[in-house]
Amino acid sequence: MGIGIDNYDIALDLGHTFSNLDFVSHAHSDHTNRAKNGREILASAETKALIETRKRIRVNLSEVPANIELLDSGHILGSKQLYIDSPEFGYSVVYTGDYQMQKSPTASNIKVNEADVAILDSTYPDPGIVFDEREETIDTIQYYVRNKMDKGIVIFGAYSLGKAQELVSIMNGIGITPAVSKGISALNGVYSEFGIKLGYASAYDPDSNFEQLLKENFVGVVETQRLRELAGRLSAVYNKRVYTAVATGWAKCFKFDTDVQFALSDHADFGQALDYLQMANPKLVYAVGKESRMMAKSLEKHGYNAAPLEADLRLGTIKC
Ligand SMILES: [Zn+2]
Incomplete structure (x- = not known):
């Protein structure tokens, strides 16, 4: 998946071939499959070090563009969300990547910004799955x-x-x-x-x-x-x-x-997804991942304007 914004075609977790900015939220292998030696990525220094250690390659870090911020996602060491505040379109977008609202002893706590559009991970879309404290x-x-x-x-x-x-x-x-x-x-x-x-x-x-x-x-x-x-x-x-x-x-x-x-998880369960959205307060939610359809349905039942993200998102086409 990718996001088109201003002059950027941003690949989300390298899941998009035509890009001029490659965001990698964290170093788990399903998010770094396409990381190759010498590739330039938008990621944290921790993610770079973890990828280099796991895959025995070298990667370079892109500079973070002025209207983009990498926010902690609470998932593992160095995991980040992508937050874009678009001056061209006048609204903000966040891509969570893998995230959790609970505090882990080995990851930084999540930071949640308000965003007009939230592209939300869908690992646990079933409201019946509830993690203990x-x-x-x-x-x-x-x-x-x-x-x-x-x-x-x-x-x-x-x-x-x-x-x-x-x-x-x-x-x-x-x-x-x-x-x-x-x-x-x-x-x-x-x-x-x-x-x-x-x-x-x-x-x-x-x-x-x-x-x-x-x-x-x-x-x-x-x-x-x-x-x-x-x-x-x-x-x-x-x-x-x-x-x-x-x-x-x-x-x-x-x-x-x-x-x-x-059941020790480093992902958000559905209740945590609702907590996240309450804080981010988006007008539109796009669910991503294998369970994106179920996630969108579950969120709709809770009053969110939600849909599965099944193609690249061109920000100019969104009506918030
Ligand atoms: Zn992960």
Whole structure:
């Protein structure tokens, strides 16, 4: 998807081939698939560093044009919304990218500006999916870990970027240094560079007490797809009970093949989407993403002038 405004054709999360400004809201892979070595992107310095670490490429940052602002979106380190105040058309537009209204210990809090047009992420369009208060979810995770560590090893499966760092921070909150995989360790390093200090150990960090850590019951954080295989291996090597857990918003929707699942999300649920819109106060809402039609329908029921965004948006054609 793209937005045409003034002299710019802006690609939203690189989802548009004909552009002269490429906005990347954050470094999750579904938003950076088209990031190539040497490409110039409009993004935060954190997003640049995370993309470079994950994809082993170099990208350059575009200057932020005068009528554009990048606003924190609360999702992961460096995640931004695109806010455009168009002097030519006399109205403002915001593209949220992935966002959440709850406070995360490893991301900056969201900033919401008033906007005439909101292009809203649609990850959770179902009003029936309601995330608990983050503090409650964190307490539950910490209680579970304390309890199970007396009996064995606890391994979490999580997205390597965002959720993994939050889990490390949650473990640090109860004095636990988790062991992490190589990929997660590399991304933790970027978080630390940008001031989010995380205590963790891995086989790839020579200064960490990794070997020592494995002598006792420990907590591990690995990529979700490696969870089962790794749990089997650890159980065989250490001859201990290995408890498996996932932490994802999808825990509200699906049953995972693990001992326990925690609905820890870095996205807005539908209630948070309504909170966002109440603050942004848009006249028009365009829903984006796979669930954009359902999101638009749900929003219409709440009185919003909403539609799925299914083609590029030319600002000159909008009537606010
Ligand atoms: Zn994301």
